[in-house]
Amino acid sequence: MSYHQRLGRRTSLAIAIFSALHVSASLAEEGAAVDMEEVTVTGSLLGQSSLEEIKSYAGNRSILTAEMLEKSASLSIDAALQQVPGIKVQDETGTGVLPNVAVRGLSASRSGYTQFLVDGVPLTLAPYGHTGQSLFPATLKSLDRIDIVRGGAAVQYGPNNVGGVINLVTKPIAEDWQTSLEEKVTFFSGGNHLTDTYLRTGGQVNESFALQLEGNIVKGESFRDHSDTDVQNWILKSRWDIDAEQSLGVTLQQYDAETDMPGALHTEAFEQDRTQSLRPNDEFSGDTTRATVQYNRQFDSLGAADGGEFNWTTFGHNSSRNFQWDFTTDPSADHWADTRAPATHLRSSPREFKVWGTEPRMALQFNGEDVNHKLTAGARLVKEDIDYQLGQVLLSTNTESIPRDWHLETSAVAIYLSDEIQLLDQRLTISPGIRYENVDMTFQDLIAGTETDNSLTEVLPGLTVGYQAGDNWFVYSNAQRSLRVPQIAVIRGVGEEGAELAWNYEAGLRYTLGDSVSLNTSLYRIDFKDQLLYNSFEQSFDNIGETRHQGIEIEGSLTPQSLTNLTLNVAYNYLDSEQREGVNTGNELPYASKHQIHWDASYAFDSVDATLSGFYYSSxxxxxxxxxxxxxxxTTGELPSYMVWNLQISKTTELSGDGTLYTALSVNNLxxxxxxxxxIDVSPAGRYPAPSRSISAEVRYTF
Structure with a gap:
């Protein structure tokens, strides 16, 4: 069967599922009783990504609110995520353009083992064939909050959720028309500086239509030589409230990024001057045009159901990105990226992505005398088209060649079903669920003139259990099977590449006492089968077999009753990672620090807020x-532990009319x-310096 025939079959399947859901909803609506009590139902497991929802979520989950993001002195999204237990970041650029986020000891390179979403829609270049975030079309200023779900979400949000789901929630459209102008300037030692300009204007145009335009421009240099950066992120949002039950939202985005990449340093160069760069030709560029359409319909009742929601999301993007880097085959080099030897080649990796997806979802609520059910069913069709090329220039002769030219077409259908069962006066919630993934991948080696098909089908069950043990106590556990399909960087055209599979387990206890005390403790374990790790010497991926990641995460906050202006937060993660097969059996996984601690203390007086925060990672x-x-x-050697402190002082001033003025001064790496x-990646040999101390001044005027 050809690729297009398979795509047609899957398109028909998705349309049939959508049609069945739509017809069922229409018939049920016609027969619905008019005197039923109104019930608001949501089929989204993440809901509104609010702090209130965390209290009864049956898994380990953290929310970085707008207030927390503002007070943390973070310069980028990846820096903000370091406040969360279990997350470790390798800062490659100092500007947040290319985050490398590791969750629970999974590989950080290009954040490839965690599913990033923006407002519930996949952020990655290709949700199936290219999960690495080698283009990250999001900026911190455009976000309202970040929702980090480390367990219990695999049934609804897949694939590539071994490390959980991170949902970046953008700023909502204001109810009244509002305009905000913001400028942040960061100064580094040596005279480099980075500007972060943000503007937003929008609100209700009339009773039923709302519109918002925002732009974020990041420009300048980070703390190192050869780090020129230029990022532009433009987002246009609209929402049409068709009536009291229906709404239609459309989001358009244009994101462009260009940055020089200073690269790693050999040991002597690092000790001499860690701000220098020995890779003058390394650079990155990328752009994407994205569109999302979301339709939502609420039902007061649906036949036997006491309420329901139908949601249909369609998304697509056209993206490109390119890395350029020095490569050496000089005999004096110990590695192709060894900066002690002269470069012999200049390499580049241009890639083009065309991705389209559509996902209908229906949720129905059934309330009984003793048992309540919320049934959620959904289906998703995704089509991916990826061009993957490697270019090379021999510097001695300026001869160009293309060692690699691949093309990958992917057609994937996912179907999921879950039942949220509430018992014991709704104190006990048991949610079994299952996800079915069917993926067809057609791989072409355009140089060799070969074509191979690779198909896989996986059934991914999940179960979450939550119990409200009292007014303040919540106990939870979950188990889920997670999937990462073969990546184009791994496929070698043999037609039998397998998936990476894992079982994730959690058990936890959560305590909340109003807004003054919260404590969450979670035990976790990831049993990974056929985990792939990048081998920089061979520029390939090694299947290291089974690995285990387990540990405990503790997160707590306190606002003392005697000192209500003070808020204390602390988080700790103990990580025990182990390779369980091969010659390295019993060894730890790379970059997996056993001990990770994060903390902050905020004090408010009058209209001034002061926050002292920091993080520690063991060796x-x-x-x-x-x-x-x-x-x-x-390329080898133990990485030492490190502890970093940050400080921010901010003030909010109410102006005449409805205007407010926000000013802040912050110091990172105090x-x-x-x-x-x-x-990292195109510069894997040597020490990659982490950001040095920086001072930022910020002002925002909102009216």
């Missing part, structure tokens, strides 16, 4: 063999801690 190994000594190329990661 970690940087390769599978757990080598303690650093080798000549800088004590200028010098620490580093191992090289």
């Amino acid at each position: 970690a190994f940087s390769d599978q063999s757990n080598a303690e000594e650093e080798n000549a190329a800088g 004590f200028d801690k010098e620490y580093y990661f191992r090289g």
Whole structure:
């Protein structure tokens, strides 16, 4: 069967499912009783991503609210995520253009093991064939809050959820027309500076239509040489309230990014001057045009159901990105990225992505005398078209060649069903669910002139249990099967590439006492089968077999009754990672720090807020063999522990009319801690310096 025949079959299947749901809803509506009590139902597991929803969520989950994002002194999304237990970030650019986010010890490179969403829609370049975030079309200023779900979401949000789901929630359209102008300037030692300009205007145009335009421009240099950055992120949002039950939202986005990449340093160069760059030709560029349409219909009653919701989301984007980097085959080099040797080649990896997806979802609420049910059913069709090329220039002769030219077409259908069962006066909630994934991938090697098909089908069950043990106590547990399909960077055209599969388990206890005290403790375990790790020497991926990630996460906050202006937050993660197969059996996984601590203390007086925050990560190994000594190329060796402190002081002034003026002064890496990661992606050999101390001044005028 050809690719287009398979796509037609899957399109018909998705349309049939949608039609069945729509017809059922229409028939039920015609027979609905007019005197039923109105019930608001949502089929989204993430809901509104609010703090209130966390209290009864049957999994470990954190919300970084708008207030927390504002007070944290964070310069980027990845920096903000370091407040969350279980998350570790390798800062590659100092500007947030290319986040490398690791969750619970999973590989950080391009954040490839965590599903990022924007307002519930996949952010990644290709949800199936290219989950690595080598283009990250989001900026911190455009966000209202960040929802980090580490467990219990795999049935509804898949695939690629081994490390959980991170939902970036953008700023909503204001009820009344509102305009905000904001400028933030960050100064680094050595004279480099970075500007972060943000503007937003929008609100209700009339009773039924709302519109909002926002733009975020990041421009300048980070703390290192060869770090010029230019990012533009433009978003146009609209919402049409068709009537009291129906709404239609449309979001359009244009994102463009260009940045020089300073790269890693060999040990001697790092100790001499960590701000220098030895890779003058390394750079990144990317752009994307994205569109999302979301239709929502609420039903007061549907036949036997006491309420319901129908939601239909369609999304698509056209994206491109390119890395350029130095490559050496010089005999004196210990690695192709060894900066001690002269570059012999200039390589580039242009990639083009065309992605389209549609997802109808229906939720029905049934209330009984002893048992309540909320049935949620949905289906998603995704089509991906990826061009994957590797270009090379031999510098001695300026001869161009294309060693690799691949093309991947993917057609994927997912169907999921869950039943949220409430018992014991709604104190006990048991939610079994199942997700079915069917993926067809057609891989073409355009140089070799070959074509292979790779298909896989997986059934992914999940179960969550939550119990409201009292007014303040909530106990939960969950188990879920997670999937990551073969990536285009891994496929070699043999037609039998397998998926990466994992079982995730959690058990936890949550305590809340109003707004003054909260405590969450969670035990977790990930049993990973056929985990792939990048081998920078061979520029390929090694299947290291079974791995285990387990530990405990603790997160708490306190506002003392005797000092209500003070808020204290602390989070701790203990991570025990282990390779369970092969020659490195028993070793820890690379970059997996055993101990991770995050903290902040905020104090408000009059209209001034002061926040002191920080994080600590214990030492970690940087390769599978757990080598303690650093080798000549800088690809192995133990990474030392590090502790970083941040400080921010802000003031909000109410102006005449409805205007407000916000000003802030912040210091990141307050004590200028010098620490580093191992090289990343196109510069994997050597020490990659982490950001040095920076000072930021910010002003925002809203009217």
